[in-house]
Amino acid sequence: MKKAIIGISVAVIWFVCVIAFAVAAADTSGAAHQFTVLTVKEDAVMNYNSMPVFKELAEETGIEVNWTYNTSAQYSNNIDPVAIKGIDAIYHSGFSNLKLYDYGRRGRIVAIDQYLTSMPNFSKILNERPDIKEALKSPDGHIYSLPRVEEMGLKAYPNILYLNKAWVEQLIDANELPAGVTLTKDDLKDGLDISRKDFKAILEKFNEKDFAGGGKTVPLAFVSGNWQGNESDLIASFGIPENREHKTIVDGKVTFTIEDEKWFEAVREISDWYQRGLIRSSAFTQTDNEFLARGQDGRYGAFYWWEKDTVIAKDKRDDYIIVLPLKDDDGNRYVGVSNELEVEKGECVILSSCADKEGLLSYFDKFFEPEYSAQLNYGSIKSGAFLSEKVNGKLIPNDDHGAQSADDFRMKNAPYGVVYLTQEVWESSVEMESRAKLRLENLEEYVKPYTYEGVTSIPNLNYTQDELNTLNTYEISLSNNIASWFTKAITDGTPTRDSWQNLLSTNRTSINTVLELNQRAYDRYVEAVETAQD
Amino acid sequence: MTDGVMEATGNVDEDLIEQAYEALDGSSGAPAGADFDGAENGGETQNKSKWQKWKENFKRKGWILVFILPALIYVIIFCYVPMYGILTAFQDYMPGDQIIGSTTVWVGWKNFNTFFSNPNFWDYFVNTFLLCILGFIVGFPLPIIVALLLNSVRPKKVKKGLQILYYAPHFISLVVLVGMMKFMFGSEGLLDNLSKNLGGGGIDLFLKAEAFRPLFIFSGNWQDFGWSAIIYLAALSGVDPSLHEAAKVDGASRFRRIFSVDLPAILPTIVMLMILSVGNLMSCGYEKVLLMQTDGNIEQSEILSTYVYNFGLKGGQYGLGTAAGLFNSVINVVLLVIANFTSKKLSGNSMW
Numbered sequence: 001m002k003k004a005i006i007g008i009s010v011a012v013i014w015f016v017c018v019i020a021f022a023v024a025a026a027d028t029s030g031a032a033h034q035f036t037v038l039t040v041k042e043d044a045v046m047n048y049n050s051m052p053v054f055k056e057l058a059e060e061t062g063i064e065v066n067w068t069y070n071t072s073a074q075y076s077n078n079i080d081p082v083a084i085k086g087i088d089a090i091y092h093s094g095f096s097n098l099k100l101y102d103y104g105r106r107g108r109i110v111a112i113d114q115y116l117t118s119m120p121n122f123s124k125i126l127n128e129r130p131d132i133k134e135a136l137k138s139p140d141g142h143i144y145s146l147p148r149v150e151e152m153g154l155k156a157y158p159n160i161l162y163l164n165k166a167w168v169e170q171l172i173d174a175n176e177l178p179a180g181v182t183l184t185k186d187d188l189k190d191g192l193d194i195s196r197k198d199f200k201a202i203l204e205k206f207n208e209k210d211f212a213g214g215g216k217t218v219p220l221a222f223v224s225g226n227w228q229g230n231e232s233d234l235i236a237s238f239g240i241p242e243n244r245e246h247k248t249i250v251d252g253k254v255t256f257t258i259e260d261e262k263w264f265e266a267v268r269e270i271s272d273w274y275q276r277g278l279i280r281s282s283a284f285t286q287t288d289n290e291f292l293a294r295g296q297d298g299r300y301g302a303f304y305w306w307e308k309d310t311v312i313a314k315d316k317r318d319d320y321i322i323v324l325p326l327k328d329d330d331g332n333r334y335v336g337v338s339n340e341l342e343v344e345k346g347e348c349v350i351l352s353s354c355a356d357k358e359g360l361l362s363y364f365d366k367f368f369e370p371e372y373s374a375q376l377n378y379g380s381i382k383s384g385a386f387l388s389e390k391v392n393g394k395l396i397p398n399d400d401h402g403a404q405s406a407d408d409f410r411m412k413n414a415p416y417g418v419v420y421l422t423q424e425v426w427e428s429s430v431e432m433e434s435r436a437k438l439r440l441e442n443l444e445e446y447v448k449p450y451t452y453e454g455v456t457s458i459p460n461l462n463y464t465q466d467e468l469n470t471l472n473t474y475e476i477s478l479s480n481n482i483a484s485w486f487t488k489a490i491t492d493g494t495p496t497r498d499s500w501q502n503l504l505s506t507n508r509t510s511i512n513t514v515l516e517l518n519q520r521a522y523d524r525y526v527e528a529v530e531t532a533q534d
Numbered sequence: 535m536t537d538g539v540m541e542a543t544g545n546v547d548e549d550l551i552e553q554a555y556e557a558l559d560g561s562s563g564a565p566a567g568a569d570f571d572g573a574e575n576g577g578e579t580q581n582k583s584k585w586q587k588w589k590e591n592f593k594r595k596g597w598i599l600v601f602i603l604p605a606l607i608y609v610i611i612f613c614y615v616p617m618y619g620i621l622t623a624f625q626d627y628m629p630g631d632q633i634i635g636s637t638t639v640w641v642g643w644k645n646f647n648t649f650f651s652n653p654n655f656w657d658y659f660v661n662t663f664l665l666c667i668l669g670f671i672v673g674f675p676l677p678i679i680v681a682l683l684l685n686s687v688r689p690k691k692v693k694k695g696l697q698i699l700y701y702a703p704h705f706i707s708l709v710v711l712v713g714m715m716k717f718m719f720g721s722e723g724l725l726d727n728l729s730k731n732l733g734g735g736g737i738d739l740f741l742k743a744e745a746f747r748p749l750f751i752f753s754g755n756w757q758d759f760g761w762s763a764i765i766y767l768a769a770l771s772g773v774d775p776s777l778h779e780a781a782k783v784d785g786a787s788r789f790r791r792i793f794s795v796d797l798p799a800i801l802p803t804i805v806m807l808m809i810l811s812v813g814n815l816m817s818c819g820y821e822k823v824l825l826m827q828t829d830g831n832i833e834q835s836e837i838l839s840t841y842v843y844n845f846g847l848k849g850g851q852y853g854l855g856t857a858a859g860l861f862n863s864v865i866n867v868v869l870l871v872i873a874n875f876t877s878k879k880l881s882g883n884s885m886w
Contacts, residue, residue, distance in 0.1 A: 079629045079847075080628075080629030080630045082630060083629070083630050096850065098849075098850055098851075099850050102628050102850070103628065106628060106630075106631070106637065108630060215727065215730055215731065224829070225829065275735060277730075277735060277736065280721060280722075280736070281721040281726070281736060281738035281741050282721040282722060284741055284828065284829060284830060285720065285721050285738065285740055285741065285828050285830075286721070469648065472648070472845075472849070472851065472854075473648055473651060473652055473653075474653065476844070476845065476849070477652055477653055477654040478653075480654070480832055480836065481654065481833075483829040483832065484743075484829055484830070484832045484833045486829070487741060487828070487829040487830040488741075488743065488830060488833070491738070491741045491742075491830055492741070492742065492743075492830075506653075507653070509653065510653055
């Protein structure tokens with residue numbers, strides 16, 4: 001018994017000592033110009049603490065940042081990341097508008113606009129770009145986060161239509177092209193010009209012949225409702241500026257596409273495609289990863305995505321060609337514009353517990369310089385992401401990474417996050433990556449010219465607290481109702497006009513409220529941007 | 535029970551406890567008769583008030599109460615203490631705010647107003663109600679029938695074998711179960727491919743709103759009927775064999791014996807479990823619903839608990855989520871009280 005008591009007391013004393021030492025050690029780490037920042041990072045990405053770009057930043061600013069990690073799974077499970085002890089900021093915080101405002105007005109994260117004097121780059125951006133400033137504001141007029149701005153002009157057009165040329169060639173060889181379709185092998189190159197009717201006839205042949213074998217053929221593949229590679233541009237070919245939110249701005253007016261007669265016609269036609277087996281039910285149930293995995297062995301007759309490299313394995317990649325937006329019966333082509341934003345708001349937040357806010361913000365301010373932005377976005381010059389010598393004052397990306405693929409290299413070496421890469425930066429200081437350039441060229445040539453006239457994306461709008469609450473009541477249920485009707489209309493027999501009218505009438509209040517609030521906020525946005533420019 | 539029986543059983547228990555007491559304590563036992571009934575040593579105990587008797591008893595045997603302490607602590611810590619969180623239903627709450635303190639933002643009934651004015655509120659309500667009540671109608675009698683049938687299987691090995699076969703699916707995790715269902719009924723699943731190869735257009739039950747409830751309920755029952763039958767089997771094993779023998783002598787068929795002997799014997803258990811499950815009627819778990827949810831079936835698969843998850847937890851509106859959850863719980867409590875009251879009136883069985 002005595003021995004046991006002695007044993008236990010020794011253990012207790014030892015335990016207390018260890019804790020005391022740990023506490024003491026933690027206390028000494030709060031020296032000036034040294035910060036701890038939490039970031040969200042996967043294991044494949046290099047340790048930020050040993051990344052050359054951060055070492056360079058530390059040398060230049062004299063500020064040392066100690067990065068700690070959460071994996072994205074850990075981070076998303078943490079219901080209150082701002083409460084984590086001992087950190088000064090969260091990088092890749094990914095906070096929504098509502099969350100930024102909720103934390104901001106409780107004073108738990110810092111209103112960055114109060115420290116602009118120590119942030120020359122950021123304040124310059126805000127002065128030069130009133131649209132970005134407007135987008136970053138919270139309902140109380142404060143800016144609570146550092147943004148990520150990457151203006152490549154890619155995100156507004158997330159769909160390119162690809163067609164399996166090899167299968168069409170087989171049809172031509174067997175002389176089995178559908179009646180009325182006149183295609184020669186010479187036509188089969190990027191930018192194929194084809195009407196929706198002919199396209200449908202070809203897909204039917206794909207389905208009938210089952211080129212992939214064993215019933216594995218998917219004539220037309222996409223991921224319904226995904227941010228890229230969705231069915232929007234198929235619907236847009238009926239002459240409506242569709243995107244995945246069914247909401248867009250036409251000539252300065254916020255509009256729901258679902259109210260358009262043509263939208264209903266489009267849904268009815270797509271339902272017919274579905275019933276004929278041209279679209280599989282997987283289009284409505286698969287995730288983007290499932291879509292990518294299924295496509296690798298070339299079983300897609302045609303698909304929507306914004307590039308083919310990730311969808312199709314290398315040996316089959318040359319089989320696919322870009323198709324121009326499908327021509328309607330009158331010979332017109334249309335594409336819509338997505339509402340995906342190039343200004344991402346909640347990229348980085350500073351916690352109120354940070355002892356030296358000016359210091360940390362002056363460090364993050366460096367991130368907005370073109371040279372650092374480029375390195376953060378693609379990997380450091382030292383690691384070989386860019387050639388060591390500039391050409392005409394521009395950083396030139398290095399495409400040769402040896403055995404590593406470009407994606408793997410970037411994934412490992414680039415921390416992403418807070419960057420500022422605008423059109424101006426691409427023109428003057430950083431050369432675009434060749435893959436991005438190719439994607440952009442494809443879009444410029446095959447997609448953008450067909451944008452529905454007068455259509456623009458909905459920018460990051462600012463709402464008052466009351467408007468936010470009202471929107472919360474209506475917006476989510478409205479989009480659920482539309483998605484539910486849409487999926488049902490396509491997958492469950494031919495939709496009737498009555499059911500469409502019913503969708504509109506039962507959701508009338510929601511539609512009108514959302515439109516009104518969006519319009520009001522958009523008008524304010526336009527006004528604010530205009531006054532700032534004057 | 536008559537007093538005589540009471541005394542007799544009281545005595546037996548008393549003796550046992552006395553022995554245990556002595557064995558544990560090593561000291562001499564307390565004088566017999568100072569038990570809770572107090573009926574034995576009449577002369578001495580009659581002079582003492584009830585309170586005094588209770589106190590004496592407590593001094594001698596109060597330590598037995600220690601055994602219920604862990605359960606009590608568990609219930610208090612994990613069931614009662616967290617209940618103060620309900621207050622967030624009346625607040626504009628963010629994690630990190632004090633629930634009662636200087637940083638609390640009280641908003642009154644605003645969260646409830648938002649919840650009730652949701653244009654889809656009635657759909658969610660009806661969906662929850664239908665899903666749960668249909669599940670109850672199918673799922674409640676099934677284990678009883680299975681238990682009665684299993685009980686009348688004669689060979690012991692067959693009975694045990696069947697029982698294990700029936701309750702084994704209970705141990706499959708929900709994610710795996712829904713994965714299995716997708717392989718069978720989803721796109722490019724068994725049914726889909728079968729129909730395509732037979733020349734049909736393919737069937738994806740996960741996209742059909744009408745298929746959601748049957749899929750949910752039957753998969754749930756397939757998984758759990760064997761497990762739920764165990765408690766009835768236990769009750770059935772307590773049936774006195776002499777009752778069966780007597781019934782046999784009277785010429786009752788096996789079927790008749792199930793109805794006249796087995797069923798009445800487990801009726802109190804059935805009623806008690808029914809009251810309990812009525813109390814949980816509006817809360818069918820959200821995990822499986824979320825796993826099965828697609829845009830195609832969301833008109834029937836969005837229920838109150840998935841609303842709490844989607845709006846409250848994912849949308850960061852914790853107050854709203856709590857309000858919706860509280861509303862659900864209130865309905866459950868009302869149902870529980872009604873069920874308990876009805877059963878008390880009709881059959882005399884009740885929880886309190």
